[in-house]
Amino acid sequence: MKSKKIIIAGGTGFIGEEMTKYFGKENQIIILSRNIQHTKTNRNNYSIISEADKGNIHYLHWDGKTLDDWITSFEGADIIINLAGKTVNCRYNEHNKQEIFDSRTNATKIIGEAIHNCTVPPKLWINASSATIYRHATDKPQDEYTGEYHDDFSVQVCKLWEKTFYEQRTPFTRKIALRMAITLGAGGVMIPYFNLLKFGLGGKQASGKQMYSWVHIEDTCRMIEWLYDHNEVEGTFNCCSHNPITNEQFMTTLRKVTNTKFGLPAYEWMLRLGAPLIGTEVELVLKSRWVIPTKILETGFQFRYSLLEDALKEIITKVPRKQYHLF
Numbered sequence: 481m482k483s484k485k486i487i488i489a490g491g492t493g494f495i496g497e498e499m500t501k502y503f504g505k506e507n508q509i510i511i512l513s514r515n516i517q518h519t520k521t522n523r524n525n526y527s528i529i530s531e532a533d534k535g536n537i538h539y540l541h542w543d544g545k546t547l548d549d550w551i552t553s554f555e556g557a558d559i560i561i562n563l564a565g566k567t568v569n570c571r572y573n574e575h576n577k578q579e580i581f582d583s584r585t586n587a588t589k590i591i592g593e594a595i596h597n598c599t600v601p602p603k604l605w606i607n608a609s610s611a612t613i614y615r616h617a618t619d620k621p622q623d624e625y626t627g628e629y630h631d632d633f634s635v636q637v638c639k640l641w642e643k644t645f646y647e648q649r650t651p652f653t654r655k656i657a658l659r660m661a662i663t664l665g666a667g668g669v670m671i672p673y674f675n676l677l678k679f680g681l682g683g684k685q686a687s688g689k690q691m692y693s694w695v696h697i698e699d700t701c702r703m704i705e706w707l708y709d710h711n712e713v714e715g716t717f718n719c720c721s722h723n724p725i726t727n728e729q730f731m732t733t734l735r736k737v738t739n740t741k742f743g744l745p746a747y748e749w750m751l752r753l754g755a756p757l758i759g760t761e762v763e764l765v766l767k768s769r770w771v772i773p774t775k776i777l778e779t780g781f782q783f784r785y786s787l788l789e790d791a792l793k794e795i796i797t798k799v800p801r802k803q804y805h806l807f
């Protein structure tokens with residue numbers, strides 16, 4: 481993809497930075513952030529945006545809930561990607577829950593309004609969603625056609641996020657909700673895994689039988705390019721490899737590619753005890769996410785990283801060894 485104008489709301493996080501790096505070489509990128517002073521430092525990952533690429537990247541301030549000067553940047557844009565939302569990696573108390581909901585719905589609503597007000601509306605609007613919208617599945621994989629939804633907190637968040645997205649009236653802008661699985665790259669969710677490996681805790685978590693749907697960040701970016709090029713497609717797409725594995729297989733593969741000899745398991749009681757201490761929720765590890773990307777495969781898209789081992793091997797090349805080994 482070349483010479484496109486791409487706006488990324490919430491583009492300062494792990495996925496946004498990786499997308500900026502991927503698209504920033506040959507396209508104009510505008511990032512909407514609540515805190516543009518902090519955006520020069522890469523907080524979440526090792527594959528830092530190079531100085532050479534920074535010329536194409538501009539930051540605009542927004543608060544994620546009100547229309548302001550930033551809306552003019554939407555005129556004639558090729559793609560709007562909305563990733564904004566408070567991290568779900570926190571305790572689910574009432575305050576945090578409300579912020580998780582509000583940050584996603586407010587950002588989605590104002591992006592809808594901004595597009596609605598454009599004289600030359602953007603061609604494509606991709607709104608993040610999550611593969612965790614599907615139920616805890618240990619019996620069969622979930623896809624866009626037959627997937628089932630139960631009503632736990634994370635499912636409610638995703639349902640409201642997508643409902644808000646589809647409620648926005650943007651008749652001249654194609655809309656795609658991207659249900660992203662756990663996204664793997666040199667940062668983000670890999671950081672806690674590397675810490676576990678380093679301290680000898682890289683064994684399975686709980687029974688290890690819970691399914692783990694994943695996608696390599698490069699395939700996420702490639703999928704966005706593909707969706708842009710395929711004018712005929714819109715709606716909801718799962719963004720995950722077609723080879724999900726179990727938690728135990730994930731940890732075994734991670735140990736293999738990092739040449740880690742052993743890893744102690746974390747039993748469920750340990751996770752339940754430890755989660756509040758480190759300010760997170762045990763559900764993030766215990767939920768069985770068994771999701772497959774039926775719709776994107778039907779369009780002919782091919783994943784570069786279909787196998788976890790290949791994905792992790794590539795990621796490891798970008799991470800300093802001291803990050804996952806003590807010596």
Ligand SMILES: NC(=O)c1ccc[n+]([C@@H]2O[C@H](COP(=O)([O-])OP(=O)(O)OC[C@H]3O[C@@H](n4cnc5c(N)ncnc54)[C@H](OP(=O)(O)O)[C@@H]3O)[C@@H](O)[C@H]2O)c1
Nearest residue numbers: 490492493494495513514544563564565566583660662663
């Ligand atoms: N990483 C994954 O594996 C994964 C999987 C499925 C879905 N997702 C979803 O994809 C999106 C991006 O993921 P990520 O890993 O890049 O997340 P991230 O690193 O937490 O980044 C999200 C960005 O959202 C903005 N943000 C945070 N709180 C906000 C608030 N209260 N109001 C408005 N904006 C806020 C922040 O930008 P500023 O501080 O610069 O404003 C932040 O950089 C998230 O919505 C996440 O839920 C991620």
